[in-house]
Amino acid sequence: MRGFAIALHWICLVGGVVGLVVSTWAFIDPSAFPAMQGSGGAFDPPSPRWRAALGFVFSLLVIGYGSNRAHHRKLP
Secondary structure (H helix, E strand, C coil): CHHHHHHHHHHHHHHHHHHHHHHHHHHHCHHHCHHHHCCCCCCCCCCHHHHHHHHHHHHHHHHHHHCCCCCCCCCC
């Protein structure tokens, strides 16, 4: 079971870094992902820069979990 936890942390760390790169790219160039800009639903989606900023923050949280910095402390 310990090996699964280590693999999960590595997957989160790598996925968070990839998400950080993609969301930074989307923040700098909002037209980079045109499929995400569509509307037609019940409400207009937020601007692409807001979605990129939210993805950036979420990626930072995933990196924090993957690097064991977002864990509670171990009790004795």
